[in-house]
Amino acid sequence: MKKYLLKRIVTAFGIVLFVILLNYVIIRLAPGDPVRIMAGFDNPSQELMDALTKKYGLDQPLYVQFWRYITTLFKGDMGDSYLYNQPVSSLIFERVGASLLLSGVSAVLAVLIGSTLGLYAGRHHGKALDRTFSGVAYMLNAMPSFWLGIMLILIFASTLKWLPTQGMVNIRKGYTGWAYVVDVLQHMVLPCATLVAVQIPTYFRITKSSVMQVMAEEFVTTFRVTGMSERKIFNKYVLKNALLPIVTVFGINLAYVISGSTLIEIVFSWPGVGVLMYRSISMRDYNLLMGVYLLISISVAFMMIVVDLIYAWLDPRIRYD
Amino acid sequence: MKILEIQDLCVTYIAGEKRIKAVDHVSFAIDEGDSLGIVGESGSGKSTMAMAMLRLLDPRYTEITGAANYRGENLLTVDPRRLSELRWKDIAVVFQKSMNSLSPVHRIGEQFEDIYRVHEPKASKKEIRERVEKLFAMVNLAPRVYNLYPHELSGGMLQRTSIALSLLFHPKILIMDEATTALDVVTQGQILSEIKKLEKSIAVTRMMITHDLSVVATSCQKIIVLYAGQLMEFGYVRDVLANPRHPYTEGLVRSFPSLHGKKEELLSIPGSLPDLSNPPQGCIFAPRCPYATDQCRAHRPEPRHIDDLHVAACWRVKGGIQDA
């Protein structure tokens, strides 16, 4: 097991390195020039553009730039953002917490609610409540997340004025302590509700079909014919068998927890990594974009290992040695 | 003494618009200590009959009429609590697909424990383990199987595990549904001889469902021949196999040359099972029967007695004498 884990970590490291290279090449091959954007579009001066190019080392051949990027990266330096004129690491560091908070809480709520409903629907397949849930899940699934977010803002923030429209805190009030926590929670309600609503259908569907599949397994008949109660059969045996696919999907969703909510972060002006990524793309902020992508690839690689470990723990048929 | 009496059992599967008559007016009775083989080609309703008796069929998709009297109680109508009591303590089953008959993600011992506690809630871990290991020894399984997961066992070991599980409470009736079919011939032979040995030490009435006549010939006293959900012939194995009175049984026997010892041309029965959602009018076997007459095609024969026990559902059987 230890050996397997070590192997996985080494492989993950290699993959992340490869992804860095790939990202670097793709970003540089994409059209657009950060210097032109920084210098402004109307009548930029050639001197300014030359100076900027030199300052960020963009005059060097690509492989030299890449080598420089990698070597400084290994020293823990992700370079400076062109756009914010700050170290990329501190920019990301400031915002990663906000993203983790919003997406993490949403992911956990979505898996809890979605799979609980799915468990019920799978167990009582064809009954009225199952049909209701399935219909709602279908509807939610068809809804674009940003549209749902905007609708929620329109209803609960603009019209009813129950909740704030955007941001994570009320900057003007400058709350501290307990009041700050409450303030953040209030700001979180709408973006979190949006994210949960759009993620529920996936968990619902996966759980429902997984439960139905397991319920049709031979061993359920065995337990029934021994006189075991339906409740015990479901709560102990069906549940654990049905859990595996949910774990997979949850793990994949968690892997994208840092970047997966970009659209919603933008709609709600949530000060997370998503907004950072969006702006770095539109402004061709190479270093910042590389930094965000690096973070994403590390979190994906990490979560994949975690999912495999959970899998091995849940399913004795999988043994890694 | 009669231990189980099936009366006029009918099972219809409702699949959308279709109504599939999988078991059609089957009646028979078996005595305590009997071993009964239930044979018939695949699709003839053997499993359905067992599942119906045990009330394992989903009432939403099945229609069951008739009675299955176990020591005077009709299994089809007893209230669910009583049914749970009877299950496994009185009637136990070994299914064909022993690969999947236990949960793949729980240890075998844990599952045995839970099943044991269904009927003995206060049993201690140690007590259960001792009992199970004793059963394991009876079916030639090592004690360590207790701590393994199903996927760590071979097909034969899994089948033995299923048999051990079925014997957990010394059931009065043991139903084995194609319990040895999926195994290689050697393992199948071993398990069959183990079962016969077991029966010397524990009193159990066995119902052996199989499509393999040789299994019945070597391990059962009585035999039921099912065809398309209907009872074709019932009697002692020695009578039925040596002197089959129903043309279908005759065909079955003839397609197992090993039963005669001498090599005979393998004569399978031409044709296939009728569409059970739209069965023919007269005798269900008439379309494949070499002796079929107009009477056969028009009217369904009731099972007729040849002697006290031996019955066959064929017009050719007449008051104990068979027309040539």
Ligand SMILES: Nc1ncnc2c1ncn2[C@@H]1O[C@H](COP(=O)(O)OP(=O)(O)O)[C@@H](O)[C@H]1O
């Ligand atoms: N769940 C079901 N729904 C509809 N038809 C079924 C179902 N199970 C079995 N049948 C049909 O019932 C008939 C008897 O099947 P089965 O009892 O499994 O036969 P056997 O065990 O003798 O092979 C077959 O025609 C089969 O197609």
Ligand SMILES: [Mg+2]
């Ligand atoms: Mg069958």
